[in-house]
Amino acid sequence: MNLINITSVTKIYHTPTKEIKALNNISLDIEDNKIMSIIGPSGCGKSTLLNLITASEKPSTGFIRNNQPIMIGYMMQSDALLPWKTVYENAILGLRLQKKVTNDNINYVNDLLKKYELYEFKDEYPSNLSGGMRQRLSLIRTLAIKPNILLLDEPFSKLDLETRKNISDDVYKIIKDLHISAILITHDIEEAISLSDEIVLLSKRPGTIKSIYKLNFTEKEIPSIRRKDEIFNRLYDEIWRNFDHV
Amino acid sequence: MKYLIAYMMKYGETLIMSNEHKRYLRKLKLNKMLITISQISLLIFFIVIWEILSRYNIINSFIFSSPSKIIETLIKLYRDNNLFIHIYTTTIEVVIAFILTFIIAFLLALALYSCKTLKKILDPFIVALNSLPKVALGPLIIIWLGTNTSSIIFNALLISIIVTFMTILNGMESCDKDLIKLFKVFGASKTDILLHLIIPSAKKEIISSLKINISMSLIGVIMGEFLSCKKGIGYLILYGTQVFNLSLVMCGILILSLLSFLCNIFINILEKKLLR
Structure with a gap:
C-alpha cells in the first residue's frame, strides 16, 4: 500500500533577482514498510523534496497526498541535540512537544535507551557523548514518537566511515523491526544501495526523476552484508554512469 | 557501601x-x-x-589628592551620615535602570524576532538611536521629566537599552536553523519554539547582554546624576569638582569602582547559576 502519493510536484523559489526552479514534475509513490533513497548531485532539490513531504514548504504546482495519518520522524545532517538538555530530556523532546509524555511512552524511551546503550548516560549532557552516540540519541528521539515514516536527511554525512557503517546497520535493523517506511536523502551511492529497497535518482537542478531502481536484497541482508554482494558493485556502476556529475 | x-x-x-x-x-x-x-x-x-x-610634595596633593586624604574624606562622609545616602541612591537607580532595561530590551527583542516586518520597519530608527550620542538628549530629558530620579533612570535606559536589545536579538537570531526545523516537524507551536528553543539557545547572549547592561546602566546613572541631582555618587563627584575638593572627587571615583566591581561579581554569580 502507498503511504504517500507525490503527483506532478514542481517547486519554484523566488528571490528579488531571479526565480529558481528546484524541482520539476516529480511523481512518486512512497510505499509502506519500504526504504526509499533519493540521490542526486548537490543542489538537485533532494532536501526540498523532504521539506515538501514534511509540509514545512508547499509545492508550487502538483500535490502531495497522505493515504493514512502519518507521524513523521526526522533525522537531519546534524544530530540537532539540545546542548542544555540531558540525554534523557533530549530523548523525550518530541513526546514533550506533542504532549504525549505518558508512562507507556517513557518506558518505551527507556527501553530504547537501554537497547542502544545510552541508558547509563541518561543524565549526561550531549557534549559528553561521542559522534556515534549522539547520532544514536538523535535516532532514539526520532523513534520515541513512534513514527510511521522516517525521513533521513543525510544523517550520517558528518560521521567517520567506521561509525557510519555501524550506524547504517543499526538504522536498517530498526526500520525493518518496526515495520515503518523511510526516505533517505543522500549523495552517497554506496549508502543508498546498502540501505534501500528502492533508489530514486534525480537529475541536476531543476531536479527531475532520471531513473528508479528497485533493489531485490532480502531483509536479512543488512548494509554491511550488502556491501560484499556482487550485485552491489554492478548497481553502483550503473547508478554512477547515470549520475549527473557536477 | x-x-x-x-x-x-x-x-x-x-x-x-x-x-x-x-x-x-x-x-x-x-x-x-x-x-x-x-x-x-x-x-x-x-x-x-x-x-x-x-x-613629599613631588605631586600636588591639592590636585592629585592622596590615599590618606581619601580615607579621611570617606570617614568624614560617614560621620556626617552622607556616605550611605549617596551609595544607596546610586545603587537603587542602577538596579531600577538595569531591571527596566532588561525587561524592555527582552520584550523588544522577542517582538522583533517574531515579526520580521516590524524589524525591517524599525531598523533605521534603531540604527539612528544607537549611533546618537545619548548625552546630547540630557537637557531635553531634564525639561521633559524634571531634575529628579526619573530623568536619571530614563537617561540610563536610553544609554543601555539599544545595545542590550541588539545583543539579545542577535542571540535569538543565531539559533540553529536545523533545530527550528526539527521543532516544526515535531509539531511545536510558535510559543513552544520561543520558550523551549529560541530563548534557551540565546542564554549566552542574554548573559552577555546583562554584563553590558549593568555597566551601561552605571554609566547612564552617573551621567544622569551629573546633569540633574542632589544625591548620588555622580553628584558627589560633580560637587567635589565644583568646590575643588579633589579628595571628594577621588572618593566618589573609588566608591564607583567598588560598586562596579560588586556589580560584576553579582553578574558572574548570576552567570554561573544560569549556565549550570
Missing part, C-alpha cells in the same frame, strides 16, 4: 591521583596564588607610591 563503590567507580580517576597529576595541581595552585599576590602587591605599590609622592 554500595554508594561509596559507585562513587569510587565514577570518580575513581580523581581519587587515585598519580604523583605527576599532584605536581600539576600544585603548579596550578601556585600559579593562581602568584597572580593574586601580584595583583594585591601592585595595588599596594600604587597606593604607597601615590601617598609618598603626595606627602
Whole structure:
C-alpha cells in the first residue's frame, strides 16, 4: 500500500533577482514498510523534496497526498541535540512537544535507551557523548514518537566511515523491526544501495526523476552484508554512469 | 557501601591521583596564588607610591589628592551620615535602570524576532538611536521629566537599552536553523519554539547582554546624576569638582569602582547559576 502519493510536484523559489526552479514534475509513490533513497548531485532539490513531504514548504504546482495519518520522524545532517538538555530530556523532546509524555511512552524511551546503550548516560549532557552516540540519541528521539515514516536527511554525512557503517546497520535493523517506511536523502551511492529497497535518482537542478531502481536484497541482508554482494558493485556502476556529475 | 563503590567507580580517576597529576595541581595552585599576590602587591605599590609622592610634595596633593586624604574624606562622609545616602541612591537607580532595561530590551527583542516586518520597519530608527550620542538628549530629558530620579533612570535606559536589545536579538537570531526545523516537524507551536528553543539557545547572549547592561546602566546613572541631582555618587563627584575638593572627587571615583566591581561579581554569580 502507498503511504504517500507525490503527483506532478514542481517547486519554484523566488528571490528579488531571479526565480529558481528546484524541482520539476516529480511523481512518486512512497510505499509502506519500504526504504526509499533519493540521490542526486548537490543542489538537485533532494532536501526540498523532504521539506515538501514534511509540509514545512508547499509545492508550487502538483500535490502531495497522505493515504493514512502519518507521524513523521526526522533525522537531519546534524544530530540537532539540545546542548542544555540531558540525554534523557533530549530523548523525550518530541513526546514533550506533542504532549504525549505518558508512562507507556517513557518506558518505551527507556527501553530504547537501554537497547542502544545510552541508558547509563541518561543524565549526561550531549557534549559528553561521542559522534556515534549522539547520532544514536538523535535516532532514539526520532523513534520515541513512534513514527510511521522516517525521513533521513543525510544523517550520517558528518560521521567517520567506521561509525557510519555501524550506524547504517543499526538504522536498517530498526526500520525493518518496526515495520515503518523511510526516505533517505543522500549523495552517497554506496549508502543508498546498502540501505534501500528502492533508489530514486534525480537529475541536476531543476531536479527531475532520471531513473528508479528497485533493489531485490532480502531483509536479512543488512548494509554491511550488502556491501560484499556482487550485485552491489554492478548497481553502483550503473547508478554512477547515470549520475549527473557536477 | 554500595554508594561509596559507585562513587569510587565514577570518580575513581580523581581519587587515585598519580604523583605527576599532584605536581600539576600544585603548579596550578601556585600559579593562581602568584597572580593574586601580584595583583594585591601592585595595588599596594600604587597606593604607597601615590601617598609618598603626595606627602613629599613631588605631586600636588591639592590636585592629585592622596590615599590618606581619601580615607579621611570617606570617614568624614560617614560621620556626617552622607556616605550611605549617596551609595544607596546610586545603587537603587542602577538596579531600577538595569531591571527596566532588561525587561524592555527582552520584550523588544522577542517582538522583533517574531515579526520580521516590524524589524525591517524599525531598523533605521534603531540604527539612528544607537549611533546618537545619548548625552546630547540630557537637557531635553531634564525639561521633559524634571531634575529628579526619573530623568536619571530614563537617561540610563536610553544609554543601555539599544545595545542590550541588539545583543539579545542577535542571540535569538543565531539559533540553529536545523533545530527550528526539527521543532516544526515535531509539531511545536510558535510559543513552544520561543520558550523551549529560541530563548534557551540565546542564554549566552542574554548573559552577555546583562554584563553590558549593568555597566551601561552605571554609566547612564552617573551621567544622569551629573546633569540633574542632589544625591548620588555622580553628584558627589560633580560637587567635589565644583568646590575643588579633589579628595571628594577621588572618593566618589573609588566608591564607583567598588560598586562596579560588586556589580560584576553579582553578574558572574548570576552567570554561573544560569549556565549550570
